[in-house]
Amino acid sequence: MPKFSTASQQKLFTCHPDLQTLFREVIKYFDCTVIEGFRNEADQNKAFAAGNSKLKWPNGKHNQSPSLAVDVAPYPIDWINTKRMYWFGGYVLGIAQMLKNDGKMTHDVRYGGDWDGDKDINDQTFNDTVHFELIP
Numbered sequence: 044m045p046k047f048s049t050a051s052q053q054k055l056f057t058c059h060p061d062l063q064t065l066f067r068e069v070i071k072y073f074d075c076t077v078i079e080g081f082r083n084e085a086d087q088n089k090a091f092a093a094g095n096s097k098l099k100w101p102n103g104k105h106n107q108s109p110s111l112a113v114d115v116a117p118y119p120i121d122w123i124n125t126k127r128m129y130w131f132g133g134y135v136l137g138i139a140q141m142l143k144n145d146g147k148m149t150h151d152v153r154y155g156g157d158w159d160g161d162k163d164i165n166d167q168t169f170n171d172t173v174h175f176e177l178i179p
Contacts (some may be wrong), residue, residue, distance in 0.1 A: 045074035057081035058147060059109045061148045061177055066115060073134055078114040078173055079173070082106055097169060104176045112176035128172035129164055132156045142144050150177035 047055065047070055052177040055063055057080035069075060082090065082105035104112035108155055117131040133155045139152040155174030157164055164170075 045070055051077035054080045057110050058113045059111055061150045062113045070140050074118045075115050076118045080113050081110040114173040116173045129156050153178045
């Protein structure tokens with residue numbers, strides 16, 4: 044069974060308990076790595092400048108503590124294999140829905156590969172296939 048590295052665990056610990064619950068369940072079945080949880084001002088503005096975020100500090104969900112967003116990728120990371128990224132995103136969303144239905148999570152999850160949640164990945168202008176965030 045896969046498990047998180049110490050670095051991934053530390054990053055996940057900066058996230059909201061619902062995200063921790065979600066990815067502690069996901070890792071049981073799908074090997075993945077936590078890239079980033081909480082993002083400080085310098086890191087957020089760096090991500091914005093690089094085009095990896097559409098928001099400046101303090102407007103991103105990564106900028107709250109605990110973080111309402113997390114970036115997680117299937118392991119090993121292959122940035123070119125976008126099909127695998129989208130497949131992983133759908134897998135995470137399915138687990139999130141089951142956990143919410145079972146009362147183990149209180150929030151819904153939005154995926155950066157399908158911002159509007161319409162299950163159509165071809166209508167995105169900004170794809171962030173490792174981004175998962177909590178929504179009310």
